[in-house]
Every structure is written in C-alpha cells, then in structure tokens.
Amino acid sequence: MLLAQTGDGIARVGPDGLHLLDAPGRSLADFVVEGRLAEAADLRPVKEIDPERAAFAPPVRRPGKIVVIGLNYRDHAAETDSPLPTFPRFHLIPGSAVTAPGAVVRLPESAPKRVDYEGELAVVIGRTGRDIPEAAAWDFVAGGTVANDLSARDVQFGENPALPMANPALAKGFDGFKPLGPALLTADELRLHDALDLTTEVNGVVRQRSSTAELIFSVPQLLAYVSSFLTLEAGDVLLTGTPGGTGIADGRFLAAGDVVSVTLDGIGTLTNAIAPPRAGIRREEG
Template identity: 45%
Template sequence: LEETRWQDKALDEQACRTNPWPFLMPATALAASGATIPWPAYSDEIDHEVELAVVIGKTAYAVSPQQAAEHIAGYTIANDLSARSVTFRHGRTDRPRDAFFDWLMGKWADGFLPVGPWLVTADEISDPQNLDLALTVNGQIRQQANTRQMIFDVYHIVSFLSHLMTLEPGDIICTGTPHGVGVADNRFLQPGDVIDCTIENIGTLTNTLGPKPNRFYRAFISENDE
C-alpha cells in the first residue's frame, strides 16, 4: 500500500488534508536490499522516492488512530521507484484520467519497490514522526527531510486504510516521499546508479539500477487495437 503526500510536496497543504491518497502495489514489485533493479522496457525516465515503511503485525479493521500502534509490528525503508514516462503505441487519444493512470502504471514494474534492509520492531522506534531520512545517488544527496513533515502521521494512515480494507500481518504501508525527486528538475536515474535510502534508527537500503534494455517497446494498445 502507498500513501503519497508530504507537506513540502503539496501545492495547497490545507486542501490536501482531507484524506490520504492510497494505491496498491503488486507483490512482483518487491525487491530486497542489495538487489539490482531491472530497467523496464517501457520507460526511459526512472525516478526515486525514499519512504518510511510501516509493517503490520496484527490484523486491523476499522481501528482508530489511537489503536493503530497496537497493530504495527515495526518499520523499515522503501524506495518507491517510478517510471515517469510510459511509452504507448502511436495513435492514442488522451482521456481526462490518462495522466493519473500513466503515473500509476509507472509504479508497478518488477522490482520497483525495494524494501529493507531489515525490520526494526515498533518498540525500538519511540517516535515514528521524528525520523531523519535521506536518499543519495552515487553518494550525492537527492532527498533529505524528517518524517514530522508528513501531512498524515503513521497512525492516521493505518487507521484510514483499515477503514477501507482489512490489514493483515505482513502488509507493508509506504508513507510517501519528501521533496527532491528527479522529476522536479528532470534529473532521472541512469544505468548503474547506486541508490542509498537511509532512515534514522533503521538503517540503509541500497540498490543498483540495471542496464537499459536493448529495445524499448510500446506496451499498451491504442484505441484502434482490439
């Protein structure tokens, strides 16, 4: 599960305080720390997003924010990689919601959600809303912030999601990313880049981006295809 917003990324903070924006990720997107991430053959613009990840330890349904802590096993780190451009066959006529779904489909590539390097139990994290986090590419800082900048805190996110669906032990909830993503200044990842995601009191998640494919393909049908 993903929740997408931080204060410094919101265009209008007050307008964004209504509710989180969650979406689901396929299990095939998961990857371990140390893994080489395959470059998908439908995009040439790959981006990074360091995120605090919450791991559910006890089934939760319709719990309050005050009850949410009882259902959290612990915390880890996630890098929500994104394909910012998704190639289509020529001839598609864009519809009003295509931009949203193009963005969403760019999240689902194999290995695009590295998680790790381990789980830190909840009792070891005294305040999940006061953790420094940073992301570097080849040793250069790209993202740096603190979880207190999240619009919705961990417990409100867990509560909100538990009213939409039953949360089961082992479910991973990513909590959004701060400023510094590559799409903001057209600075995308390159083949062989080493991405380190570090969160205070948790550790460092490290992955390397694999080579571009020899051939890109246009993955989706046009309006004229059946």
C-alpha cells in the same frame, strides 16, 4: 529491537554487531505474519555475522499488498504543483514489486526514461485489522523499514506512448520497483521516534533530506484511513510518502549505472543499483 533477514537466518542488529538468532527454518516474515514478533526478543544469539558480507533480504518478501501513500510531505506536493491533500491519497501495488537491499533493479523495457526515486519510511503490518481506531493503530504494526518507491513517471501520468492511460499502480509496481530493508525496527521502538531523519543519495549526491516529523498524515492516521476501506493483513506493507527532492522536480531521472541509497536513522541504509532493461526474448518462427 532492530531485526534483519539475512541469507543465514534472522539476525539482531545492535551497536556491537550483527548476531544470528537461534530460529532455524524460520524467517522474519514468519514471525510477522503469525503475530509473534515479540518472541524474537527471547531468541538466543548463536553467532556473530560480518555485516559487510551479510546478504540482506526484505523483512517481508512477498506482501499480500503494498499500500503507497502519495503527497504526504508538503515540499513534495509543492514541487509537483499539487494542492495539499485533505485526506490521505493511496494506491495498491503488487507484492511482486519487492526486491532486496543490494539487488540490481532493471529499468522497464517499456518505460526506461523517466524512472524516479522516492525515499520513504515503510510500515509493516503485524496484525490483521479493518476499521482500525487511530488510538489503537500501533497495536497493528510490526515495525518499520526503509523503502525506495521507484516510479516510472511517464506511466504514472499517462504520458507513455506504449500505455496511453495514467496507471500509478503499474508505474510503481514494475518488478524490483519496491526495494525494502535492510532491517525492521519493531513497533515498540518505532512509535517512540516520530522524527527519523531521512536521506536519499544518487551516486553519493544528496537529493532528499527530511524527517518523518514532516509527514502530513501520521502513521496512525494512515492506518485508520486506509483500513476504513479495506482490511490490512499481517505482512502487508504501507509506504508513508516521500519528501521533496525527487527527480520529477528537475528532470534528474535515474539511468543505468546509477546507485540509489536511502537512509533512515535508527534503521539503516537501503542501496540498489540501476541496470539497463532486460533484453527481450526473441522467438524463432517455424
């Protein structure tokens, strides 16, 4: 089942269109956090929505935490001259970084020059757990969505003069740096697809083309490993890693006016425009 949070409410996405479901006052995130996502299958469609005019929101607006997995594709490890990991590498970033499909993402005023795109499959946690067994990991998943793991590379690697230290959490946690959406493919269907085609385009030019079949560590392996260190809570989001073709490989970083689109077959396309840094607020003295 493919579900989306729209400005009108929860909608079911199907080959015959976008249908608003009878769940007044409830959000998709409510069903996820309460562990009641399966009940959405029984919700009655009340009207059809024009997908071209629909305003999509992230499946989860403010995750308690976002877990970002690094170097989980061999070609991305190769393009960054990094050894293949022998265990999953992960960072935690704030839920405040999440933004919606179609939202404008502003370059950070302190780090505007080396912002990179990273198209990814994001997994939304649907059941709280610690020390999750790999064999039971899918029972803790609500579903999957599309993510763009935007990263300020100079901040990530300690090369920004304003912040003379490596800080991956900040590099990936600036406001708006985690677009999510436009829909959530529920776990019962996501687990059947271990080879979702992934494509990232910048201004209509393909930069990344891969498949989730190329993940070094699978979704169950990632959940089992991360949850051995900390509790994964319903509504948390785990980004599974990005394939090769990122801007860090050839210096083609994002600039104001660029439009980035990440597509996962079977889930949808996540598109966001990049804008200049927000003008600073000047305080009057006196």
